[in-house]
Amino acid sequence: MNSPAIPQLAPSILVEARRRERSAAVRSGRVALLFMAPALLMVSLFLLAPVVFNIVLSFTRWQRFSGIDEFAGFTNYERLFGVPYFSEAVLNTGMWVVGALVLPLAFGLGLAMLLRGLPFEETFKSLFFLPRVLAPTAVGTLWYYVYAPHGVINSISSAVTGQPIDYGWLFEAGTITPAIIFTFVWQTLGINMVLLLLGLAAVPRDPIEAARVDGASNWQIFRHIIWPLLLPTVLVVTILNVVAGFTAFDLLWVMATGYPGQRTLSLAVYMYYETFAKSSWAYGAAIAVVLSTMVVLVSWALTTIQSRVEERIR
Amino acid sequence: MKIVTLLASAAVVGAIGTASNAQDITFSYDKNGWEAGFQALSDGAGEASGLSITPQLQTPTDRYQAFVQSSIAGGNPPPLFTWWNGKQLESLVETGELADLSAAWDKAISEGSFSEVEKAQVSVGDVPYAVPLNVARWPVLYSKAAFEAAGIAQPPQTWEELIAAADALKAAGYTPFNAPNVGGWMGLIWFSELMIRTNPDAFVGLTDGSVPYNGPEVQAAFDIWVDFYERGYFTDPREQDDTRFFVNGEAGMWLIGEWAAGVLETKGMVPGEDFGAFIMPTVTPDVENSIIVETAPIVVSRQAVEQNPELLQAIDYLMSPAAGNAIGEANGIFNGNLKAEAPNAIVAEVNELISTEQPRGIVRWWEAVPPDLQGDLVSQMGAFMLDPTAENAQQVMNDMEALNADYWSRQ
Numbered sequence: 271m272n273s274p275a276i277p278q279l280a281p282s283i284l285v286e287a288r289r290r291e292r293s294a295a296v297r298s299g300r301v302a303l304l305f306m307a308p309a310l311l312m313v314s315l316f317l318l319a320p321v322v323f324n325i326v327l328s329f330t331r332w333q334r335f336s337g338i339d340e341f342a343g344f345t346n347y348e349r350l351f352g353v354p355y356f357s358e359a360v361l362n363t364g365m366w367v368v369g370a371l372v373l374p375l376a377f378g379l380g381l382a383m384l385l386r387g388l389p390f391e392e393t394f395k396s397l398f399f400l401p402r403v404l405a406p407t408a409v410g411t412l413w414y415y416v417y418a419p420h421g422v423i424n425s426i427s428s429a430v431t432g433q434p435i436d437y438g439w440l441f442e443a444g445t446i447t448p449a450i451i452f453t454f455v456w457q458t459l460g461i462n463m464v465l466l467l468l469g470l471a472a473v474p475r476d477p478i479e480a481a482r483v484d485g486a487s488n489w490q491i492f493r494h495i496i497w498p499l500l501l502p503t504v505l506v507v508t509i510l511n512v513v514a515g516f517t518a519f520d521l522l523w524v525m526a527t528g529y530p531g532q533r534t535l536s537l538a539v540y541m542y543y544e545t546f547a548k549s550s551w552a553y554g555a556a557i558a559v560v561l562s563t564m565v566v567l568v569s570w571a572l573t574t575i576q577s578r579v580e581e582r583i584r
Numbered sequence: 585m586k587i588v589t590l591l592a593s594a595a596v597v598g599a600i601g602t603a604s605n606a607q608d609i610t611f612s613y614d615k616n617g618w619e620a621g622f623q624a625l626s627d628g629a630g631e632a633s634g635l636s637i638t639p640q641l642q643t644p645t646d647r648y649q650a651f652v653q654s655s656i657a658g659g660n661p662p663p664l665f666t667w668w669n670g671k672q673l674e675s676l677v678e679t680g681e682l683a684d685l686s687a688a689w690d691k692a693i694s695e696g697s698f699s700e701v702e703k704a705q706v707s708v709g710d711v712p713y714a715v716p717l718n719v720a721r722w723p724v725l726y727s728k729a730a731f732e733a734a735g736i737a738q739p740p741q742t743w744e745e746l747i748a749a750a751d752a753l754k755a756a757g758y759t760p761f762n763a764p765n766v767g768g769w770m771g772l773i774w775f776s777e778l779m780i781r782t783n784p785d786a787f788v789g790l791t792d793g794s795v796p797y798n799g800p801e802v803q804a805a806f807d808i809w810v811d812f813y814e815r816g817y818f819t820d821p822r823e824q825d826d827t828r829f830f831v832n833g834e835a836g837m838w839l840i841g842e843w844a845a846g847v848l849e850t851k852g853m854v855p856g857e858d859f860g861a862f863i864m865p866t867v868t869p870d871v872e873n874s875i876i877v878e879t880a881p882i883v884v885s886r887q888a889v890e891q892n893p894e895l896l897q898a899i900d901y902l903m904s905p906a907a908g909n910a911i912g913e914a915n916g917i918f919n920g921n922l923k924a925e926a927p928n929a930i931v932a933e934v935n936e937l938i939s940t941e942q943p944r945g946i947v948r949w950w951e952a953v954p955p956d957l958q959g960d961l962v963s964q965m966g967a968f969m970l971d972p973t974a975e976n977a978q979q980v981m982n983d984m985e986a987l988n989a990d991y992w993s994r995q
Contacts, residue, residue: 334955335676336678441822528966530967
């Protein structure tokens with residue numbers, strides 16, 4: 271039996287249909303643009319324009335009162351690699367990124383696993399989350415006195431050992447960064463825990479119970495079922511922590527106020543010092559460009575990984 | 585018709601607004617805690633000039649500096665504002681935005697309110713570009729109770745007497761000198777003092793690049809600094825309350841600007857009764873007697889004077905004894921006016937010491953040194969205070985000189 275022939279449309283009708291289709295698309299694009307206009311305007315004015323202005327600034331000689339209209343080429347970027355402060359700041363920022371990523375994530379996940387299903391779970395969650403609602407400057411001031419030469423830690427150590435101890439945790443190059451990272455972990459542990467608990471709540475019970483019936487150990491269940499399903503949440507937490515590590519500033523500014531090498535404790539502090547304390551506007555802008563580029567590249571890599579993980583799970 | 589009325593109204597409002605703006609002068613400053621003094625100065629200057637002058641505090645200092653610098657870079661300098669003297673003032677003068685205040689200074693000097701000494705503190709070349717808000721000499725404050733307990737009859741007149749007093753205080757259970765490093769800048773205090781007590785000319789040379797930071801002149805100062813730390817003369821530099829050890833009676837002396845007398849007064853110590861002042865003696869008698877002088881200037885923009893010539897009358901007021909008394913009464917600050925009353929017994933005592941001993945006034949290191957070097961070098965001095973060994977002193981001197989040489993080679 272022959273299949274019925276499909277009627278052919280005249281070319282002029284096809285052209286007209288396409289024209290109408292295009293015209294409808296343009297109209298709907300215009301409407302969409304109209305609705306997006308306020309947001310686009312805000313983003314352009316308050317985000318894109320300052321970013322572009324900052325990039326332009328980094329190629330000028332602006333310092334204190336003059337030089338904003340003088341082109342400097344890559345001088346400010348070349349200078350970055352000629353001063354020891356920059357490499358020290360990069361190294362410390364690296365410590366911050368690793369510390370701010372690994373520690374809150376590991377402890378937050380441990381706590382989330384521990385608290386899940388525990389009696390008074392909500393109370394514990396609130397307690398661990400509490401430091402997150404405090405302003406970082408308040409947290410920094412509080413912990414300054416914990417670490418002070420005659421502060422809480424040294425007083426307890428003195429009482430335990432019977433020896434006078436006045437170690438300057440925030441005045442020694444070897445302890446200042448770990449001490450402040452610890453404070454950061456104390457403050458951010460709660461939010462990490464809450465996000466991971468949300469992720470854990472979304473993990474289905476059936477495969478876990480099936481695995482348990484099959485005789486899988488707790489570790490095997492975590493390793494092969496919970497962890498892969500929790501990975502998208504872990505990646506979100508990772509991105510948040512990495513960005514926080516790169517931009518570490520407020521705790522360092524408050525807690526390291528008496529430390530002579532304060533400017534080298536992170537790239538963000540070094541940027542602020544050069545820009546506002548030394549009024550090297552163009553050089554500070556160059557540091558900001560380098561810092562932002564690092565954050566964008568790492569965030570982009572992490573979001574790419576996140577998309578792939580989500581695709582694999584689906 | 586309605587549109588015409590609307591436009592006309594807008595024009596009138598605009599004209600009123602412009603006229604009112606022309607009369608409104610903002611007096612910008614960053615001296616937190618001096619609000620009463622600035623209000624009093626603004627009121628007096630407003631009354632003298634017929635302008636409406638409003639004080640505006642902006643803190644912290646780095647934000648304030650950023651505000652002034654970006655305003656000037658944008659061609660819209662603040663009309664009346666406080667700044668710093670020395671190299672900081674020089675770089676501001678280079679912009680061409682400051683008014684020349686020669687006429688006001690000539691008048692004030694002829695009336696006996698100020699002398700050429702104060703004028704030199706706020707001049708670039710021979711031209712004065714500012715009026716003093718605060719002129720603070722840096723003596724040693726001493727606790728009368730501690731001196732009495734240690735059996736010290738009178739303030740030290742020679743270096744040997746200073747060492748003897750420090751040893752006596754130590755023997756009596758006191759730490760001789762309160763030496764904090766609050767805010768990261770106080771390292772310059774003892775560095776500067778030991779430099780001027782050993783070689784004041786070399787100190788000045790440090791600030792213009794002619795003397796290296798790792799040469800014998802600086803080495804001599806660091807040797808004494810290390811020795812003082814070894815003898816246990818200084819309090820813990822990590823303490824973040826700069827007055828604590830002097831107020832609680834643990835330290836017997838405090839090398840600081842005389843403005844600290846007002847701060848100590850707020851903490852319950854009575855200037856002249858609980859503590860007195862002396863000028864630190866030189867290490868050897870052949871060294872010229874000198875004293876560090878810190879001057880906080882008020883500057884006025886050229887543009888503002890062109891738009892409001894009455895501002896010059898406000899400047900005349902700011903240089904008058906009445907202004908000196910106003911800021912003195914409000915905040916216990918001395919603005920250097922020779923006809924104004926000393927705001928407290930310490931200022932009166934230092935005035936007396938200055939007139940008897942006639943020391944050479946030397947611009948404080950912070951203001952004298954190029955702004956690019958300030959923070960980098962002072963953090964090195966702070967690093968020495970945390971590890972005050974001879975070995976670290978050498979390291980610090982070499983690091984300072986590396987920064988210093990790099991800066992001057994680029995000039």
